[in-house]
Amino acid sequence: MKILLIGGQGQVGYQLQRSLACLGELHTTTRFSLDLADISAIRSLINELKPDLIVNAAAYTAVDKAEQETELARQINAIAPAVMAEEAKKLAIPLVHYSTDYVFDGSKDFPWVETDATGPLSHYGLTKLEGEQAITASQCDHLIFRTSWVYDRRGHNFLNTMLRLAEEREQLSIVDDQLGTPTWSRHIADVTVQALAQSYNDESFWNKNTGIYHLSAAGQTSWKGFAEAIFKLAEQDGRRVPEVTGITTAEYPTPARRPLNSLMDNSKLQQHFGLQLPDWQLSLQWVLQL
Numbered sequence: 001m002k003i004l005l006i007g008g009q010g011q012v013g014y015q016l017q018r019s020l021a022c023l024g025e026l027h028t029t030t031r032f033s034l035d036l037a038d039i040s041a042i043r044s045l046i047n048e049l050k051p052d053l054i055v056n057a058a059a060y061t062a063v064d065k066a067e068q069e070t071e072l073a074r075q076i077n078a079i080a081p082a083v084m085a086e087e088a089k090k091l092a093i094p095l096v097h098y099s100t101d102y103v104f105d106g107s108k109d110f111p112w113v114e115t116d117a118t119g120p121l122s123h124y125g126l127t128k129l130e131g132e133q134a135i136t137a138s139q140c141d142h143l144i145f146r147t148s149w150v151y152d153r154r155g156h157n158f159l160n161t162m163l164r165l166a167e168e169r170e171q172l173s174i175v176d177d178q179l180g181t182p183t184w185s186r187h188i189a190d191v192t193v194q195a196l197a198q199s200y201n202d203e204s205f206w207n208k209n210t211g212i213y214h215l216s217a218a219g220q221t222s223w224k225g226f227a228e229a230i231f232k233l234a235e236q237d238g239r240r241v242p243e244v245t246g247i248t249t250a251e252y253p254t255p256a257r258r259p260l261n262s263l264m265d266n267s268k269l270q271q272h273f274g275l276q277l278p279d280w281q282l283s284l285q286w287v288l289q290l
Contacts, residue, residue, distance in 0.1 A: 004029075067124075099212070111264055147183050175222065216266060
């Protein structure tokens with residue numbers, strides 16, 4: 001099996017390099033080797049390589065910056081995936097793509113399910129939704145995994161920001177009215193591969209399973225709760241930790257609006273693939289022990 005992994009240096013992409021290697025011959029691109037704003041380059045790569053599977057882990061993820069760099073965000077998050085889907089359809093191969101909880105407006109009182117109406121509050125969320133819609137419209141075989149609050153020990157993310165700020169400050173004010181579930185990028189990669197592995201002995205796999213799935217860890221917290229869990233574990237490891245004060249979203253204005261409720265229901269993932277992620281607090285313990 002020849003696999004094309006696009007975006008191999010991101011948080012999820014980096015973990016996918018390890019996970020996907022067991023499925024076949026892996027060909028990986030980074031933002032340095034493939035310009036996702038260049039449609040012809042994307043088409044040429046896919047047609048020259050002729051992979052058996054495309055996995056797109058690339059995305060424009062600078063949520064606030066996307067409010068200014070609107071066209072670049074749309075090019076990477078919407079147009080590029082649309083081109084990948086078109087080429088996948090022509091070659092009759094499947095596409096795996098990652099989306100976000102930011103396609104929702106956060107107004108629901110319960111976890112979001114895949115069939116809930118979308119309503120992104122930010123340009124980032126809008127472009128990610130457009131990417132989903134383009135892939136679905138192409139009618140290629142696909143798995144779209146919506147995930148949330150992704151973190152790892154490498155890259156730019158909330159975990160690493162908190163560990164850095166813990167060394168620099170004695171007090172931190174952190175938003176406490178946005179709910180979600182921190183999700184380790186390694187678990188996203190591993191669930192992806194375990195789902196794909198099920199296609200090997202099932203000729204009807206893509207007919208039965210093509211679609212959108214929510215993929216996040218179990219449990220829930222706020223950004224303040226996430227920070228406090230990080231600092232609790234860091235303190236046990238002998239690190240210096242700051243005092244944390246909770247604030248509202250209104251007290252911490254940002255260029256892009258965030259959903260207040262990013263909780264996602266993962267029942268469909270379990271029903272189709274028999275897979276579920278562990279509680280986010282357990283995952284965080286594992287990550288900080290690495």
